[in-house]
Amino acid sequence: xxxxxxxxxxxxxxxxxxxxxxxxxxxxxxxxxxxxxxxxxxxxxxxxxxxxxxxxxxxxxxxxxxxxxxxxxxxxxxxxxxxxxxxxxxxxxxxxxxxxxxxxxxxxxxxxxxxxx
Amino acid sequence: xxxxxxxxxxxxxxxxxxxxxxxxxxxxxxxxxxxxxxxxxxxxxxxxxxxxxxxxxxxxxxxxxxxxxxxxxxxxxxxxxxxxxxxxxxxxxxxxxxxxxxxxxxxxxxxxxxxxx
Numbered sequence: 001x002x003x004x005x006x007x008x009x010x011x012x013x014x015x016x017x018x019x020x021x022x023x024x025x026x027x028x029x030x031x032x033x034x035x036x037x038x039x040x041x042x043x044x045x046x047x048x049x050x051x052x053x054x055x056x057x058x059x060x061x062x063x064x065x066x067x068x069x070x071x072x073x074x075x076x077x078x079x080x081x082x083x084x085x086x087x088x089x090x091x092x093x094x095x096x097x098x099x100x101x102x103x104x105x106x107x108x109x110x111x112x113x114x115x116x117x
Numbered sequence: 118x119x120x121x122x123x124x125x126x127x128x129x130x131x132x133x134x135x136x137x138x139x140x141x142x143x144x145x146x147x148x149x150x151x152x153x154x155x156x157x158x159x160x161x162x163x164x165x166x167x168x169x170x171x172x173x174x175x176x177x178x179x180x181x182x183x184x185x186x187x188x189x190x191x192x193x194x195x196x197x198x199x200x201x202x203x204x205x206x207x208x209x210x211x212x213x214x215x216x217x218x219x220x221x222x223x224x225x226x227x228x229x230x231x232x233x234x
Contacts, residue, residue, distance in 0.1 A: 003161075033220060042121075042227065043208065048220035056218045091162070095220075106222060108154075108162040 002026070004109035006092050012115045018080040021112045025074070025094030031055075032075050033095075033106060034067060038088040046090075049075060082116045089113050119144045119211050123225035130199045131233050137184075138194045138228050140209030148214035151185065151192045152222070157205040165207070168192065170214070196230075204232045 005024045013019050025032045034046040046065070047057040051072035060067070064083070069075040079086055089111040097104035121142045130136035142151070153165040168176045168185050175183050180200075184193045196203055209225040 031220060033222075035222070035224075043222075043224040045221040045223070048218075050220075056220060058218060059221070089160075105164045105167070110159070110161045 004092055004094050004107050006090075006109040006112050008112060009110065010113045010115075012117065013082055014117055015084055016081045018078065019082055019114060021077045021079075021090055021092075021114070023075045023077070023092030023109060025092070026096075026107055029094035029096045029107075030072070031095040031097060031106075032069060033093040034075070034077055035091040035093065036088050037091070038085070041088075043091065046077075079114075082114075084116050087114055087116045119146070119149075119213070119223050121209055121211050121223050121225040123207075123209055123228050125228045126226070127229045127231070129231040129233060130196070132199055132201060134199055135195060135197045136199055136230065138196075138207050138209075138230065140192045140194070140225055142190050142192065142209070142211050142223075142225075144190070144211065146213055150212045150214065151183075152210040152212065153181070153183070153192075153194045154208045154210060154224075155203075155205045156208065156227075157202075162208070166194065199232050201232050201234060204230055206230070 007022045032049040037043045045059040048055045049069045066078045091111045092109040093106040095104045095106045149170045151168045154162045155165045156162045166178045166181050180197045182195045206227045208227050210222040
């Protein structure tokens with residue numbers, strides 16, 4: 001079974017440009033999460049999808065970030081326009097919890113390293 | 118809001134020895150989950166061990182065990198018989214059992230573990 005995959009693995013863009021990150025969760029996982037780690041800081045939650053719906057987007061930093069999950073499968077995270085402080089590693093994770101169980105494992109992808117110059 | 122603190126930025130251990138990584142957290146909730154994740158140099162994070170707050174018994178997974186002190190809000194990870202493959206960054210994480218943000222993992226700053234042969 002394939003794990004969580006992310007594309008690209010590394011992206012270098014200039015300030016003001018647009019970048020789109022993609023995440024393919026493990027097949028059958030309803031839950032998809034985005035996190036990011038800015039250099040020197042802890043990993044921060046961005047948002048949580050349940051199928052195609054946004055369950056929680058409390059961690060999205062501002063309206064320059066737009067996340068979508070088409071048909072409840074893969075997800076994209078677009079940053080437009082990118083700023084220097086957006087540099088970091090963006091992680092995607094997925095999980096298969098259903099019902100009231102909330103303690104399931106989140107399976108993480110390898111991350112996309114975004115560098116904004 | 119919940120916070121997670123890992124006070125040891127770096128730790129080292131000799132192969133075959135035992136090491137303990139510290140984690141404290143702050144929450145007003147009574148029901149939650151705690152996790153230790155491991156991120157080897159290849160960057161993909163994997164779950165090491167999980168603890169449900171309602172369980173008094175400490176979780177164990179082979180050479181990995183936790184010391185969960187709910188009243189003290191402490192959740193340390195003990196690695197016994199350390200192996201070279203245990204070298205990684207270890208993250209402590211908190212997750213609520215309910216509410217809108219139930220999917221969100223709150224991470225500590227991470228502890229880099231070095232294993233010496």
